[in-house]
Every structure is written in structure tokens, then in C-alpha cells.
Amino acid sequence: MPAATPPSFEASARYPDPRIEVLDERFLKLRLFSGTVERIATGLRWAEGPVWFGDGRYLLVSDIPNNRILRWDEASGTVSEFRVPSNNANGMARDRQGRLLTCEHLTRRVTRTEYDGSITVLAERFEGKRLNSPNDIVCAKDGSVWFTDPPFGIAGYWEGELAEPELPQAVYRIAPDGKLQQVLADLAGPNGLAFSPDEAVLYVVESRATPHRRIWAYDHGKDGRLSNKRLAVDAQGHGAIDGFRVDIAGNLWCGWGSTGAPGADAEELDGVRVFAPDGTAIGHIHLPERCANVCFGGRHRNRLFMAASHSVYALYVNTQGCV
Secondary structure, three states, X not given: OOOOOOOOOOOOOOOOOOOEEEOOHHHOOOOOOOOOOEEEEXXXXXXXXXXXXXXXXXXXXXXXXXXXXXXXXXXXXXXXXXXXXXXXXXXXXXXXXXXXXXXXXXXOEEEEEOOOOOEEEEEOEEOOEEOOOOOOEEEOXXXXXXXXXXXXXXXXXXXXXXXXXXXXXXXXEEOOOOOEEEEEOOOOOEEEEEEOOOOOEEEXXXXXXXXXXXXXXXXEOXXXXXXXXXXXXXXXXXXXXXXXXXXXXXXXXXXXXXXXXXXXXXXXXXXXXXXXXXXXXXXXXXXXOOOOEEEEEOOOOOEXXXXXXXXXXXXXXOOOEOO
């Protein structure tokens, strides 16, 4: 397939990198003075769902419209195709045994890749009805798998195939025994999700909330019960939140960009916005492309990988991502 044309990019020749903007002094301890944004891959149509495999020193990233998952190798810097076709794979994660978990738009299911490469279907229907298009995914310490299910992949033929939703937009939990539970069904466009470092809190993006995009926080209790819904982050009309990850101090590193409304936002919003646990925006990593999702990786989990439209970027930071 022809590669998309990426915007121009040149690595910064000076320290600190001017692309890394400090919005609050709390971000200073997270920024490495000599850390710079790097472009490690390009030519994708819509980059999403990055996941790090430390045991193999490689990153996987979804290229949804091109129906493939790409692999970037840290040792060589080469990019290759990991899975083609990918069933328009989107969000990815690893389970507690290190196996790949994948949200598939085309097949409207969540799968697990076994050690021998075979595929196990974890979820594709709820109460006899097909899921919409599983979007983002995370695995808790108890082995439960959580994923969001908006209708983005069935809205047309770009990221899947056109179809009518059979279920409300929702967040699901696959219990350790394999039972599928619908845990939330009151969000418009549930998207990225992640746990706090101690897993006492689950954060979920409401990416179609009006007038502002939001991240909600829920107390995470026994057997996956959620309670005490409260606002964690309000974009306040200054950007659209997509996927995100949490570091060991509880800061939220969010894929960020324009809402797409005519004249509503400037290109300066593209990149990653970082929020403290209290919801204050403390930093922004400016990229020449809108960022959809991120993950932490590298030997010490201190390298932020950013899946941004046509490209994948990386930045060493002075913190670590949650396991």
C-alpha cells in the first residue's frame, strides 16, 4: 500500500527541546533536559495502539486503515510488518502472561495471541449481540481485561466495515474466569482507559462528550465494581483526548489534538498533554501531527512512544510508566 506523506520533521539541535513545553513547574522533574523528540517510524495512514515488548526489545503499533500491525525493533531501528491483515486492529496491550491482547474493528472482537501464534477470541458478543468495534484495552493485576467499545470502526469503511450498532457504547471487563461484564454504558465515545498506579482508580476517556472532551475517574473495587464517578480531566475546549497512559507518580500522559471543528483549535494542540493527578495540565509535548495514543517502554520503561497520525515518535522522560 502507498505510504502516507508525513509532515516535515527535524530533530531538535538544542537542549532543552523547545517542543517540550512546561505548563506547570511540576513538569520540570519529569522532563529530561537533554531529552529530545525523535521520529522512529513514518508512512502510516493512522497510527494507534502502541504496545511495548521488553523481552524482545520491540514496539508494535496499529496502522488501522492499512489493516496491519507494524513492528519497530529497538536494536536495529528497522520497521517491519508484524501482522497483515490485522482485522483493522486498534488498541493493544499485554496480559499478565505477556501475551498480546488486540482490539479488532473488522471482526468486532477482542483477541489474545498465544505463545504459538494462534488466536483466541476473548470477546465478540454480549448477551447475544455483536460488539461495536473494541477500541482500547488494558489488563489489571488480577488478570481481568478491560476494553472500550465505541462505534468508530463501524461508522464507515475506513477503519472497518459499515454496520449498525447492536449494543450501546460501553466499557467491558473480561473477568479472570472469562465472563464478559458490561461495567459502564453512559459515556459518549468511550475511548482510552488506564488504571492508577495502585489500581484503586480507573480512568476512562469520554471522547464525544459535549461541550468538552473529558476523562472520568472511578473507584475500582472488588470484582471490578466501579463507583464514585468524578471528573478527572476537562479539556475545556482546548483539544481532543484519545488514548493515554499513567506513570508511576499517577500523572496522565494523553494523546492530544484538534477536535476537528472548523476553526476551533490550532495545530499547536497536536502532541501529548500531561496532567497531574489533580487534573492540572502540567506539560505538553508538541508534535507536527495529532497524537492518538501512547505507551511507555524501553529497558527502564522511561521512553514514551507516541502514535501520531502518520508517524511514531519517542522521547526519554524522567519517570516510568506503570507496568
